[in-house]
Amino acid sequence: MSSSLSFTKVSRNFGHGDVLRDISLTVPQSACVALLGASGSGKSTLLRIAAGLDAPSAGEVLVDGQDLSGVPAEERGIALVFQKPLLFPHLNVLDNVAFSARMSGQSKRASRSQALAFLNLVQLADFAHRAPGKLSGGQEQRVSLARALARNPRILLLDEPFSSLDSQLREDMYALVDDIRSQLAPTIVLVTHDRREASVLADSIAVLDEGRILQHGPVAQVHYKPATLAVNRTLGGLNEIPGHVSQGCHVSPFGRIPVQPDASEGPGFLVLRQEALHLVPIDQGAVNGTVTDLKPMGAHTLVRLQLDTATDGSTGSLAVEVVGAPDVHVGGVAGISFNGASGWTAPG
Amino acid sequence: MSERLPERASRRALLMAAPAVLPVIVVLAGALFAGLLQSLGLMPFTGEPQLSFDAWTTGSGEILQAAGISLYIAAASTTLSVVMGFMIAAYILAMPISGRVIAGLSAATIPIPHLIAAGTFGLLLSDAGFLARVLGMPEEFPTFVGGPWWGAAILEYGWKESAFVALVVVGSISRRVGDLCDAASTLGASPRQRILNVVLPLALPSLGISAIIVFVYTLGSYEAVWLLGPISPEPLPVRAVRLFGSVDLAARPDAMATALASVAVGVVAILAGLLVLRRFKGLR
Numbered sequence: 001m002s003s004s005l006s007f008t009k010v011s012r013n014f015g016h017g018d019v020l021r022d023i024s025l026t027v028p029q030s031a032c033v034a035l036l037g038a039s040g041s042g043k044s045t046l047l048r049i050a051a052g053l054d055a056p057s058a059g060e061v062l063v064d065g066q067d068l069s070g071v072p073a074e075e076r077g078i079a080l081v082f083q084k085p086l087l088f089p090h091l092n093v094l095d096n097v098a099f100s101a102r103m104s105g106q107s108k109r110a111s112r113s114q115a116l117a118f119l120n121l122v123q124l125a126d127f128a129h130r131a132p133g134k135l136s137g138g139q140e141q142r143v144s145l146a147r148a149l150a151r152n153p154r155i156l157l158l159d160e161p162f163s164s165l166d167s168q169l170r171e172d173m174y175a176l177v178d179d180i181r182s183q184l185a186p187t188i189v190l191v192t193h194d195r196r197e198a199s200v201l202a203d204s205i206a207v208l209d210e211g212r213i214l215q216h217g218p219v220a221q222v223h224y225k226p227a228t229l230a231v232n233r234t235l236g237g238l239n240e241i242p243g244h245v246s247q248g249c250h251v252s253p254f255g256r257i258p259v260q261p262d263a264s265e266g267p268g269f270l271v272l273r274q275e276a277l278h279l280v281p282i283d284q285g286a287v288n289g290t291v292t293d294l295k296p297m298g299a300h301t302l303v304r305l306q307l308d309t310a311t312d313g314s315t316g317s318l319a320v321e322v323v324g325a326p327d328v329h330v331g332g333v334a335g336i337s338f339n340g341a342s343g344w345t346a347p348g
Numbered sequence: 349m350s351e352r353l354p355e356r357a358s359r360r361a362l363l364m365a366a367p368a369v370l371p372v373i374v375v376l377a378g379a380l381f382a383g384l385l386q387s388l389g390l391m392p393f394t395g396e397p398q399l400s401f402d403a404w405t406t407g408s409g410e411i412l413q414a415a416g417i418s419l420y421i422a423a424a425s426t427t428l429s430v431v432m433g434f435m436i437a438a439y440i441l442a443m444p445i446s447g448r449v450i451a452g453l454s455a456a457t458i459p460i461p462h463l464i465a466a467g468t469f470g471l472l473l474s475d476a477g478f479l480a481r482v483l484g485m486p487e488e489f490p491t492f493v494g495g496p497w498w499g500a501a502i503l504e505y506g507w508k509e510s511a512f513v514a515l516v517v518v519g520s521i522s523r524r525v526g527d528l529c530d531a532a533s534t535l536g537a538s539p540r541q542r543i544l545n546v547v548l549p550l551a552l553p554s555l556g557i558s559a560i561i562v563f564v565y566t567l568g569s570y571e572a573v574w575l576l577g578p579i580s581p582e583p584l585p586v587r588a589v590r591l592f593g594s595v596d597l598a599a600r601p602d603a604m605a606t607a608l609a610s611v612a613v614g615v616v617a618i619l620a621g622l623l624v625l626r627r628f629k630g631l632r
Contacts, residue, residue: 078534088528
């Protein structure tokens, strides 16, 4: 059974300042929403408030429309997987997973039988009788996930649970979360500072900065249509070209690019994802630029270019992410093309 | 060459510890050996040394009775201290603000000497003491001081040592218990269940270690049981001190036999406690 979760104008003040300010967010039933933000942006505090481990200074947390004010954590039916696995060291793996059933008054036998099913789900049934200290980091986090799922939560909260795992283990955990979503369809709120993790796991991303939600939308939208420059930077966007919007087009050294119809006239930044740009032969793109830096990124290379000075004397720089090693060198000149029909502007 | 490095490091560690460890070993071994010699008549205060087991055989009944009383007082005081200490620790851990006040009061209790505390308990709990007067000196006021159950002495130990137990427990588990209790509450555990199923199991190793310390301390402690207990029968330390300070110098071997019996009981208690604590090795 899964439920919807809503935050209505939630604020949290710790005395030295506001950690959360007027947060309003709705997570539909069985959806997965990622709260993405830097350390200190307030995302973990929001999760703790939802779990009942902290109380908001103002605002409400609603589950299926019901206000949870004053409902203690143990009665909310919301499970939280922490950044650290936090397995109980005095219990073996099986009894850790059986913990919630035992607390609800089930017999040891019934609790263990149910726990074993969840250990099977995370493919750790063979480790049932091990002590938590004898598991690897990835195994511990799997047990922690199984333990939270064994609570049969209405909502599952994940507080950067994979941040300490290596990249291969992370991929395994992403696959596991996909499995769990397809089998149990829980409502999930994931806190992360990793934009890739948010994009891989979530249906939508809410970008937090200094205690405010800057934008909440589908994964592609927040990447390609950021509401502000801060959202663009949080999502890893590197290109913000200053210029001005006039008659539905953004005018800059990059040229005259059609942008969203509701863009405000006047100064604005053209936001172009580095993945949406291509290097082309000189004079065959929208603009030419001189290569100033080449940064290998595994299978990709990030090329930084200084744009040629426009007729109005303005200039700028761009980053282009290309597959493999490009046939350019620092100091060389290349054309830059944009593969979208229209661009996107964000206010400065 | 590199294989010798650990050996060299352990030798260096031994040398560094030697200034602290050697005096302890010399004093402890020397005192025990001297006590043994005196109990066997081989180090008399006056006269010629002569091997004798009289102190151990003729006084064995009294030593056994004293040992029984000492074990009772130590066991009761330890149980009371551990139960109260755990409750104080749980309160300190659960209540961040008022818990600090309790932690401060507990810390303030520790430097008060047992002699002062025992005197205070005597004034508080005797049949003409403060509490009896406040209650109008009822005839049925229990005989805490000088009574057959050593109530005042056990309460004094419980009060002093529970603060020690609480601070040991808080110090050993406070860093991780908060997060684990948060996890437990999101898994449906009520406050009572969190205390019984998370805090208590995590506290067991530190409770065990502090229980051993309290047990051995109360087994060998003299002032409180001397001030607050009945004149007879005597626990081991009271008997040992009385005989050692007796005008009859021939009682010295009996005093030493009693003291050594106290040491033996203490050693057995420590070894038994350590064996039990091995079960909790994974939790430390």
